[in-house]
Amino acid sequence: MAEGPRYRVAFRRRREGKTDYQQRRGLVLSGLPRMVIRASLRSISVQLIKAEVGGDKVIVSAHSKELAKKYGWQGGGGNLPAAYLTGLLCGYKAAASGVKEAVLDLGLHAPTKGSRVFATLKGALEAGLMIPHNEDKLPDEKRVQGLHVAEYAKQLSSTPDSYKKRFAEQLSRGLRPEEITEHFSQVKQNFSSALQKVGAPEKRKEGEKPPKEEVEKKKKPRRRIVAAEKPAKPRVKRQKEPDKMEEKK
Secondary structure (H helix, E strand, O other): OOOOOOOOOOOHHHHOOOOOHHHHHHHHHOOOOEEEEEEOOOOEEEEEEEEEOOEEEEEEEEEOHHHHHHOOOOOOOOOHHHHHHHHHHHHHHHHHOOOOEOEEEOOOOOOOOOOHHHHHHHHHHHOOOEOOOOHHHOOOHHHHOOHHHHHHHHHHOOOHHHHHHHOHHHHHOOOOHHHHHHHHHHHHHHHHHHHOOOOOOOOOOOOOOOOHHHHHHHOOOOOOOOOOOOOOOOOOOOOOOOOHHHHHO
């Protein structure tokens, strides 16, 4: 660790490798919501965040786990096709919330050409979200559809042990990795019709109370009763009384 009287300790989140404060400052000053993309080996998460004085406010969010739970995705949660579909999901949610523009926040992810973060960006762009970007950074359509995964699976099929070990999770869900492109197209086709309903209010169960925000919206504004002003009385000019000394004279 550096030492000396001029050395300044970095902020805690910068030391932990979580926040690039110089980049964050420029994104916040843009005045647009930040599309925050974070990727791990098994999942992709996307959030649209607006910076406020009291702290960051999450407008909408999407996670690759939603693809399997709600839309029948059987592939991995951290690959390129899942990243693209997660970005598409976040873009549709943003449209339902009235958000049309955003800026990309990669955090400490390296801006590698054709990576998962740019596959997520491509999905959000296709959903109609306007984000400044470079077209050269986006992955091509074949990789987004998972063609590289299918070709790699065909190569490993000659060694069954390696094949089963590498794709054990997908095989347990009933998906052969060689068929991932067809599965991607099918999920995306069903995906778009389902995403049009994203953001619609969910039906409440019988006897369930509505949320507080909904009750406040339905309340009628209070009418302010103003008392009628009384008409002003005409001002009568009083006559000057004669001086008593003059009367004596």
